[in-house]
Amino acid sequence: MSHALQAVISPAISQEIADNKEKMVDALYPIMGGMISKYVTQAIKEMTEKINEKIEQGLSFERYKRKVKAKLTGVSETELLLEESSDATIKSIFIIQKETGLLIAESHLKNSEIDDPHMVASMASAIKDFVNDWIEKGKETAEVQLLSYGNATLYIESAGSVYLIAFLDSEPDHEQRTLINEFFAQLIKQESDFFQSFEGDLNAPQIKQIEEMIHDFLHTQTPHDTQEKTSHKNPAKLIFITLGLLLLAGSAYMAKEKYDLYRLEKEIFENTGESIDLKTDDGKLYVEGHLPSYNHYRSIASYIKTHTDKPIVNHLALSPEAFYTTLEKNEKKIAHLIAVSQNKDALQQMQTEMKELQNTLKILQNSLVDTKEQLSSLSENAQKNTQKLASLHKLASVQQKAFENLQKVFHDNDGFQKSDASLDLHNARLFKAGKTVPQQEILKKLDTNLKTYITTLINDENIRPYIKAFIIEGYTDSSGNEAKNRVLSQKRAEAIRDHLLTLPFAKTYKLSSMLKAKGMASKSPIMHNGVEDKEASRRIKIRFLLDKDKILNSLIEKL
Secondary structure, eight states: OHHHHHHHHHHHHHHHHHHOHHHHHHHHHHHHHHHHHHHHHHHHHHHHHHHHHHHTTOSOHHHHHHHHHHHHHOOOHHHHHHHHHTOOOEEEEEEEETTTOOEEEEEEOTTOOOSOHHHHHHHHHHHHHHHHHHHHTTOOOOOOOEEEETTEEEEEEEETTEEEEEEESSOOOHHHHHHHHHHHHHHHHHHHHHHHHOOSOTTOHHHHHHHHHHHHHHHHHSOHHHHHSOOOOOHHHHHHHHHHHHHHHHHHHHHHHHHHHHHHHHHHHHHHSOOOEEEEETTEEEEEEEESSSTTHHHHHHHHHTTOOSOEEEEEEEOHHHHHHHHHHHHHHHHHHHHHTTOGGGHHHHHHHHHHHHHHHHHHHHHHHHHHHHHHHHHHHHHHHHHHHHHHHHHHTHHHHHHHHHHHHHTTOTTEETTTTEEEOTTSOOSOTTOOSOOHHHHHHHHHHHHHHHHHHHTOTTTGGGEEEEEEEEOOOSOSOHHHHHHHHHHHHHHHHHHHHTSHHHHHTTOTTTEEEEEOTTOSOOEETTEEOHHHHSOEEEEEEEOHHHHHHHHHHHO
């Protein structure tokens, strides 16, 4: 739900803020003023409490330690005391997958647990994207890293396929950021494969290991006395409330403008009986609609001018029926005027009717021009939409096209997996037990299949730009230790990848950065009648990976 709402609300609010900056400042000034006042008051209060606490330690060991440090470093004891009082406490840490927004792992200090961590993870993702789009739109800058309100702070660090969110009771200093970044880098290095392949399985054993690492980091970096304090303040809630107010203010502003337009449309209908449409764009008010007669044309335009200070673009026109009816009536008037022009007594009446006729013809002319422009615009839009739909269809069906291409080539190969369009070479008997070097005579026979699999996708110009990688997966049989099997399977995958890179076609298509090796250990063994075929289990599998972010961005650009 958060992703669906984010896709609609964030662009609308961002556009509204860009178009009406001064009004948004006026609307948000009382809120921001209150926030700043509360932040300053709370910060001074907390700093005073912490300094008093340090002073009350009296003749403690910490006091003499601080005195010695001041002598050695040349920094005053007061500055050291202020520095100690400003240390931030890390309350919670989340690890969230970028592509899906799924919460992978979490850990909290005692008494700092969050009631619904998955909802918080989704909201944090939405807020992060909203702030980036709002504040940094159109600028080539890094993503937002700090979101603060009062004594609550979110510190966001992004890397690879995940990002880390740390909840603190104040903004972290440079040293604390460095410690968080070093821990995050270590976590990425150790669990990068798991993060990339995570699909929402919360029972995976890696999650428990990751949460233990986060737990150890939290309790290593947090002073003991801070851990034992009972805190009923949830930093995430404060930040969500603040940004929620901003969202609410933007939504209220847009809702008010739409209501004013609706009310004006209703008043015009009540006064004239004519139904029109009012829209705003680029600070202008567009008046659209078709009138059954030209009687209310001037009165409607005059009424709108008295109720708005925006420039008016009048697109009112007569309906086709009214246009031809009015034209027929005026043809009769023209014939009548010619007939009575012989009568000098009727000359004055003729002049009056001629003026009315000129006004009517002017309105008809405007209506005819508007109708031609509308027809031309509709024709152009229809042609553009047809082309756009064709392009969107190609983008949306990239994966389906890839599946169909591979199905045509490998339909008679029993190793082709229709579920994910992978090629499982389980009948090749490629590796001997415990060995990482493939049997060369068998490997040469497999070169054709591997080359055909890759070139089938690379040679399709509609698929090639969106291929992120070709994954070479190595497998072992179920014998032996699982940890050793993982190392063994990784080496087998790397051996096949390195072999493919020596072939001429790999250099022609520049595959060095696209071929990835991944060890799968004894996962998915080959079974026959309930008994494992261990020679078949020692195998290689190849599959392709599409760049979904690139496809999504291309769709957005087309739209």
